[in-house]
Amino acid sequence: MLRYVTTNAGKVREARDYLDDGVAQLDFDYPEIQAPDLKPIAARGARAAYRHAGEPVLVDDAGLFVDGLDGFPGPYSSYVEETLGIRRVSELARDDAAPDPARAAFRCVLAYCDGESFDASPDPIDRADRAAAAAADQNDETADLPVKLFEGVVRGRMVEARGEGGFGYDPVFEHDGTTFAEMTAAEKNAISHRGRALEKFAEWYAGR
Numbered sequence: 001m002l003r004y005v006t007t008n009a010g011k012v013r014e015a016r017d018y019l020d021d022g023v024a025q026l027d028f029d030y031p032e033i034q035a036p037d038l039k040p041i042a043a044r045g046a047r048a049a050y051r052h053a054g055e056p057v058l059v060d061d062a063g064l065f066v067d068g069l070d071g072f073p074g075p076y077s078s079y080v081e082e083t084l085g086i087r088r089v090s091e092l093a094r095d096d097a098a099p100d101p102a103r104a105a106f107r108c109v110l111a112y113c114d115g116e117s118f119d120a121s122p123d124p125i126d127r128a129d130r131a132a133a134a135a136a137d138q139n140d141e142t143a144d145l146p147v148k149l150f151e152g153v154v155r156g157r158m159v160e161a162r163g164e165g166g167f168g169y170d171p172v173f174e175h176d177g178t179t180f181a182e183m184t185a186a187e188k189n190a191i192s193h194r195g196r197a198l199e200k201f202a203e204w205y206a207g208r
């Protein structure tokens with residue numbers, strides 16, 4: 001059984017829309033490395049989760065990237081949500097003098113690991129990360145485990161908080177005139193960063 005590695009049960013519900021009953025939650029808080037990009041963070045997490053579970057795992061790492069703030073808070077979205085808070089991030093984005101500073105994107109990277117290698121794993125960042133991980137941890141024979149990455153992106157803009165649904169930055173992220181927190185779960189899932197990454201993953205996984 002595929003394990004979706006997250007402490008957030010809402011993410012597993014979203015994953016079931018794409019993977020039906022073939023996925024179960026693995027409530028495992030893997031250690032997150034610091035990096036400016038989500039991909040190496042998710043890849044490391046997938047290796048750690050596979051070592052822990054010994055079963056196929058899918059790790060989800062996501063963040064909000066504001067154009068006018070050079071991609072902030074990006075991989076630090078969770079920490080910034082807890083410290084500054086989502087309303088302050090939205091204000092900062094909208095206060096900036098740059099033209100259209102509030103443009104932003106949610107990004108989600110899914111990292112899959114089942115201990116096997118892949119016929120084709122063309123992700124250059126994945127390969128570089130694998131080499132770096134192996135070099136950093138020469139005593140760990142699983143540091144070089146292959147990981148397959150899938151990315152989903154949705155663009156939108158930062159607005160004043162609206163809506164009661166969703167989680168995290170959903171109330172301050174507007175897509176086509178509606179915030180993610182104003183959408184039903186199904187509406188959000190159909191266009192979200194996570195939904196797009198899950199769609200790519202589900203298509204690949206079906207042939208595995």
Ligand code: IMP
Pocket residue numbers: 008060061062063064077078079081106166167168169170180192194
């Ligand atoms: P994580 O990948 O679950 O650790 O999420 C990182 C940060 O991005 C947290 O602050 C989440 O609240 C936020 N985040 C991730 N996905 C979403 C989403 O779909 N909507 C709103 N916030 C999200």
